[in-house]
Amino acid sequence: xxxxxxxxxxxxxxxxxxxxxxxxxxxxxxxxxxxxxxxxxxxxxxxxxxxxxxxxxxxxxxxxxxxxxxxxxxxxxxxxxxxxxxxxxxxxxxxxxxxxxxxxxxxxxxxxxxxxxxxxxxxxxxxxxxxxxxxxxxxxxxxxxxxxxxxxxxxxxxxxxxxxxxxxxxxxxxxxxxxxxxxxxxxxxxxxxxxxxxxxxxxxxxxxxxxxxxxxxxxxxxxxxxxxxxxxxxxxxxxxxxxxxxxxxxxxxxxxxxxxxxxxxxxxxxxxxxxxxxxxxxxxxxxxxxxxxxxxxxxxxxxxxxxxxxxxxxxxxxxxxxxxxxxxxxxxxxxxxxxxxxxxxxxxxxxxxxxxxxxxxxxxxxxxxxxxxxxxxxxxxxxxxxxxxxxxxxxxxxxxxxxxxxxxxxxxxxxxxxxxxxxxxxxxxxxxxxxxxxxxxxxxxxxxxxxxxxxxxxxxxxxxxxxxxxxxxxxxxxxxxxxxxxxxx
Amino acid sequence: xxxxxxxxxxxxxxxxxxxxxxxxxxxxxxxxxxxxxxxxxxxxxxxxxxxxxxxxx
Numbered sequence: 001x002x003x004x005x006x007x008x009x010x011x012x013x014x015x016x017x018x019x020x021x022x023x024x025x026x027x028x029x030x031x032x033x034x035x036x037x038x039x040x041x042x043x044x045x046x047x048x049x050x051x052x053x054x055x056x057x058x059x060x061x062x063x064x065x066x067x068x069x070x071x072x073x074x075x076x077x078x079x080x081x082x083x084x085x086x087x088x089x090x091x092x093x094x095x096x097x098x099x100x101x102x103x104x105x106x107x108x109x110x111x112x113x114x115x116x117x118x119x120x121x122x123x124x125x126x127x128x129x130x131x132x133x134x135x136x137x138x139x140x141x142x143x144x145x146x147x148x149x150x151x152x153x154x155x156x157x158x159x160x161x162x163x164x165x166x167x168x169x170x171x172x173x174x175x176x177x178x179x180x181x182x183x184x185x186x187x188x189x190x191x192x193x194x195x196x197x198x199x200x201x202x203x204x205x206x207x208x209x210x211x212x213x214x215x216x217x218x219x220x221x222x223x224x225x226x227x228x229x230x231x232x233x234x235x236x237x238x239x240x241x242x243x244x245x246x247x248x249x250x251x252x253x254x255x256x257x258x259x260x261x262x263x264x265x266x267x268x269x270x271x272x273x274x275x276x277x278x279x280x281x282x283x284x285x286x287x288x289x290x291x292x293x294x295x296x297x298x299x300x301x302x303x304x305x306x307x308x309x310x311x312x313x314x315x316x317x318x319x320x321x322x323x324x325x326x327x328x329x330x331x332x333x334x335x336x337x338x339x340x341x342x343x344x345x346x347x348x349x350x351x352x353x354x355x356x357x358x359x360x361x362x363x364x365x366x367x368x369x370x371x372x373x374x375x376x377x378x379x380x381x382x383x384x385x386x387x388x389x390x391x392x393x394x395x396x397x398x399x400x401x402x403x404x405x406x407x408x409x410x411x412x413x414x415x416x417x418x419x420x421x422x423x424x425x426x427x428x429x430x431x432x433x434x435x436x437x438x439x440x441x442x443x444x445x446x447x448x449x450x451x452x453x454x455x456x457x458x459x460x461x462x463x464x465x466x467x468x469x470x471x472x473x474x475x476x477x478x479x480x481x482x483x484x485x486x487x488x489x
Numbered sequence: 490x491x492x493x494x495x496x497x498x499x500x501x502x503x504x505x506x507x508x509x510x511x512x513x514x515x516x517x518x519x520x521x522x523x524x525x526x527x528x529x530x531x532x533x534x535x536x537x538x539x540x541x542x543x544x545x546x
Contacts, residue, residue: 024497025504028517065543072540080533084526092518094508225544253521257529265536392520396505 023328025396026094026248035255041246042263044186045239047193047271048314049132049287049307050125054235054268055275056285057365060216061224061231064209067276068269070228074448075265077229078236078372081454082243083261085379089386090244091256093394097244098325102399103475104385104461105422107331107406108413113378113422114322114329118241119346121371122322125238126167127160127350128364129311131357134160135288136308140301143292151286152358160354163308164347167315172340175320181313189310192303196274199294204281212280218438226445230433231365232272233450234372237379239264242321286361319346369435369449376450377425380457381418388458389465391478398476407476410469417464425457 033041058067086097093100101110134156138149149155170177217224243260250256275287282290287307292300323346327334334342353360360367386392398407410416432441433449443452469475512518521529 024501025508027504027507028512028515031517065546069540069544072543073537076533076536076540080530084529088521092520094518251517253519253525257521257525261529261533387526396508400501400505 023096023099023324028251031094031249031251033250033255035250035252035259038246038250038255039259039263042260043267044182044189045242045317046264046267047186047189049129049189049311050235050314051268051271052275052278052287052307053128053132053285053364054232054368055272055277056279056287056290058228058231058272059214059276059279060285060365061228062214062217063212064277064280066225067214067228067280068273070225071232071269071272071276074229074232074234075236075268077448077451078233078376079239079261079265080236081376081379081383081451082237082240083257084387085382086240086244087247087256087260088253089392089394090247091250091253092392093396094248095244095396095399096248096321096324097240098328099399100244100394101382102406102408103390103394104382104415105418106408106410106413106415109410109415109419111329111331112414112419114325117371117374117378117422118322118325121238121375122241122318123346123349123353124360124367124371126164126315126319126347127353128360128367129315130160130163130167130350130354131156131360132288133163133308133311134158134354134357135286136291136304136311139288139292140304143297144301151289151361156357157354160357161351163312163315164351164354166312167319168340168343168347170313170316171319171323171343174339178313178316178320182317185310185313188306192306192310193271193274195299195303196278196294200274200277200281203294204277209277209280215279215283215285222445223440226440226448227365227438230369230372230444230448230450233376233448234368235268236264237372237375237450238368240375240379241325242318245321245324319343322346366435369433372450373426373429373435373453374422376429376453377422377457380425380454380459381421381461383454384421384458384461385418385465388462389470389477393478395476407474410475415465415469415475417461417468420464421457421461424460425453428456429453 055071058070062070089100090097098110098114101113105113135151137159138147138151138153138155141147141155142149170181214224218227247256247260250259278287278290278294279285282293284290288304291304291307294300295303323339323343326346327337327342386394395407403409403413408415429449429452432447432452433444434440465475465477470477508518
């Protein structure tokens, strides 16, 4: 991550390799970020190319005013429970989120979730970013060399594969290389956003923006708005897989909580609003399409190529945490596989998906909302476990004890309550809103689907964990109401 | 257990001991208070209400 640069660089000088240290609790002297540092990290992460894409896709459903409202409401909701589920416990204990999931899902249960929900989510995002690179390069080629390459041409796939190969190379070099590149890319993206805002002001008026019609709405206006809210809530929740590994590097709870929420929210909204405004002005949701006419042939091409490169480093950043999680969740199975090979294995499916660029773009909203269904339910279960049933107390030694020696072994390594909560919560989400068929329950128009899915996940977890484990003294749940000290068993 | 595993185990044990002894009461490992959590959720709800206000304008 952009962000892990300082901490990781320091950690990599220890005798242990990055993957080993990645799972160990950090000590006070290694937690190097104050609130300002962490705010910068989150701003750099949020002002990324996917924000322009999300803004453009929001413009498919709603106009400018409704779009801003949908972005604010959706991100406020999604980020709220994402931050509570990932940032708080990782900061307190100095441990990344996947190790801290063991009390909620059991060590085997974490493996199941990592190899399904997390892996699919991150593979989807990385393939989409790679395809965006392919489209960006072909757009520049069309504009500069007069070629006529379509958005689904073979060259889009070719450059997407090149992007994946470069991402793999960067990733295989380790987090220090990712950090160095992001030190250049993050401020660059901030400049790009500001430049786009200037072009926006020059090329359009507020009146035009506020009267611009959505690009491809459904007939039902309220449904369009709620779909936009839900989409943005899904985007907010989708930060879950990367945030815990960053928050562990912060010095105090407040240095983690507010910068994570505020940094992501403000920067995301800024970039998404620019993306939405440009899409509404130029009539296309795809930043690789509107960037050239928006910025002109020279500057537009430069911006587009910069964004293409930024996509590559963004991919490396999000995949880093995921591959680390895969290695940890697999136990001994993948612990001896070389880092570079493991990264290569991750990119196999994104590489296959690169052959279907149209499919990935068409299904972008479906993919985000569907992964949001599972991540929301997961967040609900995690919040119920950490804040309600453990009162923010986790036994650090038990996180690392093998098998039945750990208090978090539960039923054969699976916390049945946690896995059931995810399944029931996600099923509830799909019952309220099915992103594939677009069927909705009347409740969806008032509550979104993410929020009730998280609440259902929390309630199911609380009920089942109490019934199956807590009453039988299994799982080291806290009985008293007083918060205990960190690391206490 | 090979040498790498042994190194990791020793390192882990050392860290757990340091956390349980020297960093036990350190502000960096403080739990969030009810007020912290209430404020956080309250601010999130307020921001969502701002979004509704934007819609109503």
